Amino acid sequence: AIVLPPWVALAIRPTPGVWQYIKVNVHTFVVEDLTVSKYLHFKEQLVDGSANGNFVLELDFEPFNASFPRPTLSNSIGNGAEFLNRHLSATLFHDDNENMHPLLEFLKLHCLPRHRMPNLNMMMLNDKIQNLNALRHALRKAEEYLDTLPSETLYAEFEHEFREIGLEPGWGDTAEHVLEMIRILLDLLEAPNPYNLEKFLGRVPRVFNVVILSPHGYFAQDNVLGYPDTGGQVVYILDQVRALENEMIHRIKQQGLDITPRILIITRLLPDAVGTTCSERVEKVHGTEYSDILRVPFRTENGIVRQWISRFEVWPYLETYTEDVANEITKELRCKPDLIIGNYSDGNIVASLLADKLGVTQCTIAHALEKTKYPNSDLYWKELEDKYHFSCQFTADLIAMNHTDFIITSTFQEIAGRYTYIHTCIYI
Structure with a gap:
């Protein structure tokens, strides 16, 4: 609920994937329906007042083909x-x-x-x-x-x-x-x-080379858990890569093809990462035959960035990083990948830039994004800007999630919440 006297605006979810927006005058009990745009504008007035007037940037991410259908039933979710x-x-x-x-x-x-x-x-x-x-x-x-x-x-x-x-x-x-x-x-x-x-x-045999992007943190297989920005996502990706390689090998063989698949996990090269393999360009993924970790350093006009950088500070480096990654992938695979998968906000935006550059199918992983970890961060992001730079991160999420060809999640709840419960807030 959003309280701006004498109005209270409500976002109502009668069923997963279906939202209705209304506002109620607490003095006269007049009820008005709201469009999504009007509801968001009402919400933003808590922070910005009415200073923006009609000069608010709106991005339309509707399907390019207006005749393309949109799911309307909850059972279509997932x-x-x-x-x-x-x-x-x-x-x-x-x-x-x-x-x-x-x-x-x-x-x-x-x-x-x-x-x-x-x-x-x-x-x-x-x-x-x-x-x-x-x-x-x-x-x-x-x-x-x-x-x-x-x-x-x-x-x-x-x-x-x-x-x-x-x-x-x-x-x-x-x-x-x-x-x-x-x-x-x-x-x-x-x-x-x-x-x-x-x-x-x-x-139909289509996917032989896959690239997975996870730039931040200390991405390696040994002696890194507990390091900054390094934890569950490393284990998650490594497990998924092993399963994906096995499935690719099985399908390629069953279709009668003698083709060697390749999976590359792209992460950041850390030259000064002592005691880990994060300073090595290529590392074979344990338990696989054709999967490798390929590390590419962050770079500026002054040269390679050698030290670790927080995941909240990576944004100025990612466009140059994308160009360097494209060159390294071409050298390693000697062709374009068939599928590019992004993980977390930085990996997803690099995947979007790379997929657009190479003309390749993109997938994003909607998991552990920061917006859901910090209550009201979409509204009060300015208060967190100096520390977390959410203006960059939320913009990257918005672009990547709408640019991608498809999104994968681990659970239905990550998409639409539970059938009987969803996180609620009152904004005053």
């Missing part, structure tokens, strides 16, 4: 992929061939490997497939042929026959797995539905 699949299956795949073309273009886009694949020139489709009729014809011929083979037959044994009809590696490692994927696609072309769309897209 199920973004499922919501998108329902939308795509309903709109892209109509009852005419024109609406099927995005699926064909998607497959053609992913048929040209961008990575270190000396024995693989194309994936999924080759130049013999130029239209939907050709794709359907090739899939039906492949289905008929695979029905004659034992299910455990390796892809290499019928690779030549597939290439002749326009199909390349990436459909599966055995006749059984290839036939499953081909039938899923045939079903999609015949009668699309969200379930088959999710299954098919989940099998």
Whole structure:
């Protein structure tokens, strides 16, 4: 609640993900509905009065395509992929061939490997497939042929026959797995539905190189826990990287591809970090085969910044850091990554800058952001500015969270709070 006599403004959440805003005159008991903008303006008057008038900066982060739907039901929260699949299956795949073309273009886009694949020139489709009729014809011929083979037959044994009809590696490692994927696609072309769309897209080989950004703190595997700005996020990322590598290896192998995945954790190089590995450029992640910590130093016009810097003080360095990281990634991977993941505010804004620069899909991790740790910090940030520089941090969060392609969280509560409870405040 916000109290500005004689008005009291209320933010009401009847159900997770649904908010209503009203203000009540305590003298006359008149109730008025408020838009989000008017509610926020009312809230800001607690600090700024009415000095800003009509000259308030507003940023519109609505979807670029105005026809794109927005989830309105609470049960859509945390199920973004499922919501998108329902939308795509309903709109892209109509009852005419024109609406099927995005699926064909998607497959053609992913048929040209961008990575270190000396024995693989194309994936999924080759130049013999130029239209939907050709794709359907090739899939039906492949289905008929695979029905004659034992299910455990390796892809290499019928690779030549597939290439002749326009199909390349990436459909599966055995006749059984290839036939499953081909039938899923045939079903999609015949009668699309969200379930088959999710299954098919989940099998298309797309992610081979991943970059995870976590610049602040002492990021290493030994002798760093307890250091400033170093704790749970290090353990969290290392655990996730091990699990991610195992999943990538499994999926790549199951799709019949001989490709080595790579995961790079990008953090800050600390030349003066005595007793740790934070001064080493590259460190292998324990328990993995293809994952490394790659450290890049902060830099100014005067040279490398050698000492540790608090996570609240990193903001002046991040744009130059992004440029340096882009160069280091290119050297290490010799190609663009397929996915860039940001962690915490500094990692998320660097991920946004990097994804924009390289034209790569971005993911942000909405975890342990400072705004939720300091009650009313969005309103009274100026009182904390000298120590925490929240003007920079909250702006970085705002940009990164709206620039990203998708956001991941550990729990439903991180997105929308509990079903029966959410933190409440009274502003006076």
